[in-house]
Amino acid sequence: MTARDTDWDGVRLHVVTGKGGTGKTTVAAALALALAHAGRRVLLIEAEGRQGIARLFDRPPLPYEERKIAIGPGEARDGRDPGGDVYALAIDPEGALLDYLQMFYGMRSAGVALTRLGMVDFATTIAPGLSDVLVTGKATEATRRKQAGSPTGFAYDAVVLDAPPTGRIGRFLNVSAEVSGLAKVGPIRSHADSVANVIKSPQTAVHFVCTLEEMPVQETLDGIAELRAVPGMQVGGIVINMTRPAVLSRQELKAQPDLPAMASALGAAGLYDPDSLAAALAGEISEHARYIELADRERSELEAAGQPVYELPLIAEGIDLAALHKLAAELRDQGAA
Amino acid sequence: MSPYQENTVNPRLDIDRIIDDRRSRIIVCCGSGGVGKTTTAAAIGLRAAERGRQVCVLTVDPARRLAQSMGLTSLDNTPRLVDGIDDEADGSLHAMMLDMKRTFDEVVEAHADPARAAQILANPFYQSLSSSFSGTQEYMAMEKLGQLRRSDEWDLIVVDTPPSRSALDFLDAPERLGRFLDGRLIKVLTAPMKASRPFGRVLNAGLSVMTGALTKLLGGQVLRDAQTFITAFDTMFGGFRERADATYRLLQAPGTSFLVIATPEPDALREASYFVERLDEERMPLAGLILNRVHGAGVSRLSAASSLAAAETLEAAGPHGGVAADSPAGYSLAAAALRLHAERMNLGERERRVAGSFMSAHPAVPVIEVPALPEDVHDLAGLRHVGRAFAGSQPAELDRLWSTTS
Numbered sequence A: 001m002t003a004r005d006t007d008w009d010g011v012r013l014h015v016v017t018g019k020g021g022t023g024k025t026t027v028a029a030a031l032a033l034a035l036a037h038a039g040r041r042v043l044l045i046e047a048e049g050r051q052g053i054a055r056l057f058d059r060p061p062l063p064y065e066e067r068k069i070a071i072g073p074g075e076a077r078d079g080r081d082p083g084g085d086v087y088a089l090a091i092d093p094e095g096a097l098l099d100y101l102q103m104f105y106g107m108r109s110a111g112v113a114l115t116r117l118g119m120v121d122f123a124t125t126i127a128p129g130l131s132d133v134l135v136t137g138k139a140t141e142a143t144r145r146k147q148a149g150s151p152t153g154f155a156y157d158a159v160v161l162d163a164p165p166t167g168r169i170g171r172f173l174n175v176s177a178e179v180s181g182l183a184k185v186g187p188i189r190s191h192a193d194s195v196a197n198v199i200k201s202p203q204t205a206v207h208f209v210c211t212l213e214e215m216p217v218q219e220t221l222d223g224i225a226e227l228r229a230v231p232g233m234q235v236g237g238i239v240i241n242m243t244r245p246a247v248l249s250r251q252e253l254k255a256q257p258d259l260p261a262m263a264s265a266l267g268a269a270g271l272y273d274p275d276s277l278a279a280a281l282a283g284e285i286s287e288h289a290r291y292i293e294l295a296d297r298e299r300s301e302l303e304a305a306g307q308p309v310y311e312l313p314l315i316a317e318g319i320d321l322a323a324l325h326k327l328a329a330e331l332r333d334q335g336a337a
Numbered sequence B: 001m002s003p004y005q006e007n008t009v010n011p012r013l014d015i016d017r018i019i020d021d022r023r024s025r026i027i028v029c030c031g032s033g034g035v036g037k038t039t040t041a042a043a044i045g046l047r048a049a050e051r052g053r054q055v056c057v058l059t060v061d062p063a064r065r066l067a068q069s070m071g072l073t074s075l076d077n078t079p080r081l082v083d084g085i086d087d088e089a090d091g092s093l094h095a096m097m098l099d100m101k102r103t104f105d106e107v108v109e110a111h112a113d114p115a116r117a118a119q120i121l122a123n124p125f126y127q128s129l130s131s132s133f134s135g136t137q138e139y140m141a142m143e144k145l146g147q148l149r150r151s152d153e154w155d156l157i158v159v160d161t162p163p164s165r166s167a168l169d170f171l172d173a174p175e176r177l178g179r180f181l182d183g184r185l186i187k188v189l190t191a192p193m194k195a196s197r198p199f200g201r202v203l204n205a206g207l208s209v210m211t212g213a214l215t216k217l218l219g220g221q222v223l224r225d226a227q228t229f230i231t232a233f234d235t236m237f238g239g240f241r242e243r244a245d246a247t248y249r250l251l252q253a254p255g256t257s258f259l260v261i262a263t264p265e266p267d268a269l270r271e272a273s274y275f276v277e278r279l280d281e282e283r284m285p286l287a288g289l290i291l292n293r294v295h296g297a298g299v300s301r302l303s304a305a306s307s308l309a310a311a312e313t314l315e316a317a318g319p320h321g322g323v324a325a326d327s328p329a330g331y332s333l334a335a336a337a338l339r340l341h342a343e344r345m346n347l348g349e350r351e352r353r354v355a356g357s358f359m360s361a362h363p364a365v366p367v368i369e370v371p372a373l374p375e376d377v378h379d380l381a382g383l384r385h386v387g388r389a390f391a392g393s394q395p396a397e398l399d400r401l402w403s404t405t406s
Helices: A024-035 A052-056 A093-105 A108-117 A119-126 A128-144 A166-173 A175-180 A187-199 A214-228 A250-254 A259-268 A274-303 A321-333 B015-020 B037-050 B064-069 B100-111 B114-122 B124-131 B136-151 B167-181 B184-194 B198-218 B220-235 B237-252 B266-281 B304-317 B328-361 B380-388 B398-405
Strands: A013-018 A041-046 A067-071 A085-090 A158-162 A204-210 A235-243 A309-313 B026-030 B054-059 B092-097 B156-160 B256-262 B286-294 B367-371
Touching: A013 A024, A013 A128, A013 A166, A013 A187, A013 A214, A013 A235, A024 A041, A024 A052, A024 A158, A024 A204, A024 A235, A024 A321, A041 A052, A041 A128, A052 A085, A093 A108, A093 A128, A093 A187, A128 A158, A128 A166, A128 A175, A128 A187, A166 A175, A166 A204, A166 A214, A175 A187, A204 A214, A214 A235, A214 A274, A235 A274, A250 A274, A259 A274, A259 B304, A259 B328, A274 A309, A274 B328, A309 A321, B015 B037, B026 B037, B026 B136, B026 B237, B037 B054, B037 B064, B037 B092, B037 B156, B037 B256, B037 B380, B054 B136, B064 B380, B100 B114, B100 B124, B100 B136, B100 B237, B114 B124, B114 B220, B124 B136, B124 B220, B136 B156, B136 B237, B237 B256, B256 B266, B266 B286, B266 B328, B286 B328, B304 B328
Parallel strands: A013 A158, A013 A204, A041 A085, A041 A158, A204 A235, A235 A309, B026 B156, B026 B256, B054 B092, B054 B156, B256 B286, B286 B367
Antiparallel strands: A067 A085
């Protein structure tokens, strides 16, 4: 254990949501890596069956099984931090149903028969709320799972859930409301209630991944408002993803560029046709200035939401394991983990 | 010439040819979430209307300000006339947002007698099915499309598809409910009610084990609700299936064009590849790919590497390093501009690589690129601006497209 405080001490289930295209899965994976230090065990769960986690870690498609996929960073400076382990699990409603039947009723074979009969198709078609309960149920089960011999008594120190997109998150997490219309009493209902007890508790935080564009920002703010309206639900941090570096200061961006001076510098650097190059680069600067201005506006809207905000840079080369570690280090430095 | 296409053989997608061809009756925009489907659909609709078509844009869950730009304020299932378009060519633009639940209710009311319809509408399973997010939305979007097409009030309908969890959801939607209600589980669930049928008795012994398991899992009340719902639904089911089949055939028919929308990002293009392959499998008329939010190269003659090297030279030498300079500010500004340029070239290079691999995997798919805009579109002027990127130069081969798919 490190003595360092993070913004989410006490949180054991990190739910990560975000609008499509904002890099939700990447951020969930980076967060899992960031949490996996000092010998901690972290489980990274993919809820929507896209196999995005396997691709990120360059692995073959994940089965419905918890397996180790990465080792978290050790803090090498003192040599005492051995790093941690990241396990991954791709949940599908079918596997979750079998698990549920096995765990609560010892009826795995009946479950297999139900699956063959189309039980899962039934659940996802007629009542997607039921399959959401199965998926969130698996995540909360892993969060609560005990393990003898572990320092904390828990099998995992943290669970990170790569959840459905922002537009669906309220419904996805508000399982008891979703199910109560269907089942007023009975086993599914009590299962939903126990899942809700974990989700609507201080051990769970819902983080939003966002980019500095109008629509994702609006969806994030709407999503935060939606979750705040649910008693007990804890809104987590806002992760601004894919930000571009500020190469020029705000002042330099605002100023009219001195073209002759720029051209003479470009010429001194040995570049061909410095005058037209300076004009073209000035055009790029003013375009960039416009982008920064809009991004600043969106950023202040996000900050006004009053949640901790983290920023992750755009990695132009694309995301690989090295990039994930870099993003994880950013999250650690900024106090997210 | 667009930055990505110079080295590929993909034909250029000519959207103007599609919207100007009076035989075009339906344009379906599909793609993963966050790629600009709704904006694209609206821009195509506006452009078609301003080129003389009577257009209806059917949209699912648009961003608030985009909806406002088309005068849409509520989900009311009624196409509204969009004001402020250029109607010199005698075109018109209507837009509507899908009210999924109401569309479903209407289908139920059309297929069942009033008493049974009331029973279905009140059932908790129906309420969950009709207001839930996945599957139903796709199915109802297709249902509404069929209705609009049959009404014949518009000569071009542009529809944007829901942000499905996967590409499959949308194409499978029309058939899925059908397959599902025909499934074995349904037979198990409804078996007790049909026990008087000859085969029902024989099967019943084995089935009671199953219903026992289901009762344990779901609870008796849930099972009873499910059984009531399915039995009530069963009677109107034939009509449902027919409608789904008719919509499916409508999508395959000449007059329909599918546009796949993506951004030059690996996830979006992977989903786009999937769509392209799936549409091909289903013999759906794919017109091409719209690649949104492409970052232009700017000064493309200066590579990222040379740009960075020059920036480093300037930073190392500096105005005090002996290199003649008129102003120190010129040095730091030039160095920063070069770094900015290098970053932009790197981004462009990455996009080119990602888009290039899609194109080499699908060399026959026509492609058009739409440059990234600094701001989201939220008025007609913005939509018109996007539409200008669609202006074409090469003939699209609609005859070929439609002759191979029908």
